[in-house]
Amino acid sequence: MSGVLDGFRDPAIAAKLVDAIRETATTPCTLMEVCGTHTMAIAKNGLRGLMPQTVKLLSGPGCPVCVTANPDIDLAIEIARQPGIVMTTFGDMMKVPGSYSSLARERAEGHDVRVVYSPLDSLSIAESEPDKHVVFLGVGFETTAPAVALTIREAARRGLPNWSALSLHKTVPGALRALVDDPEVKVTGFILPGHVSTIIGVEPYRFLASEYGVPSVITGFEPVDVLQGVWMLAKQLAEGRAEIEIAYGRGVHAEGNPSAIAAIESTFDGCDAEWRGIGVIPGTGLALKPEFAAYDARVRVPCTPPEPREIRGCQCGDVLRGVVQPFECKLFGRACVPEHPVGPCMVSSEGSCAAYYRYTDYGRA
């Protein structure tokens, strides 16, 4: 056992946890993580191979870039094509394909698209280039949304006339509800995301246990953390309990981060949002409040993208629901590889398909 676990920070603890999972998980269970960093941690450390046959680990819609739907990407691209626009966003968004193009391709064709480290950087660009209108494309879950909310408020405080935000932000709990309501999705427990939970705390997940009886554990990112999360889920299932537990107490307080929650709630209103593969989920989007209309790219740069289309043969939508495993998609490892990705789950460095391709033999089909 120790050979397999050589890369772990504490192989002895990891080995004990693997044994404990084997002893505890006596009946079959399907555990889903909904966090790109978990996807990577599980694939990179070969954690699936350490699980007993009774424990199936699935990846869900945990990569914000991957769940962004084509019409939303198309809108961002259309905005970037307008004269005088500087489109700024995180590097992750650049290569993600919409219906017809990507921001990277738009840049290659001469449109002004720039990658920033922090949304605040886009404010500096707006200040130094007053003849341009700078748009920040905000993508991400609750971990990222407060940073963009505070940037919008900072733009308002500075009275910046040439900056606006396109919010494609999404919130996680509503998507989990949509998953457990989906008869095709068979999940018996959730491995909940660490840093989303750093912001929102425990409360927004309560319904999973109280309404659906699905045990869930907020889990950290080290291999040992993930094993601990799996073991705690196996224990809840074995004991017939359904609770929201924290296995990542060092990074998550039960109440979350109240300042960050306040930033989201005072800047955005909940709205319907389309998730790739899942469809429109009510209340899981974040739209700028009307009082920030002067900083809303949807208001400032009105434009109509072309009719969206889906990529033929791409099963990213089913992969994101955990209904299809990456290697079950006909394109995986053949037409769709990291060098020439077809769907977003292969494009994003933390997409399920990219993780499978990079770290398992399935990629060498």
Place this chain on the structure above:
Amino acid sequence: MCLAIPAQLVSEPNDIQMAEVDILGVKRTISVMMTPDARSGDFVLVHAGFAIQVVDEQFAAESLEMLSMMGIKTAAELEAEMGMAADEAEDTGAAPSAASGVTAS
């Protein structure tokens, strides 16, 4: 994308709640608006240029160890892993077109 990384504040926050941090040996200015109690010397988790939580030193050390296990040892590698590297996306291979031989419907 939701990766947050530990960093140590090396200055007191200024009047607009910006402070200097040391991330893997690189100095950066970040916002501490979400962690109003953070002071110079404290460890915080940083995401997208904002501190999102104050953490203790041991946790920060463990997190850095994890990053190094993931093959991340420099700030540049870290930003690449977080999808935030400024020099990324030089090619256009992602478009659903001839590159992959697959057409959109």
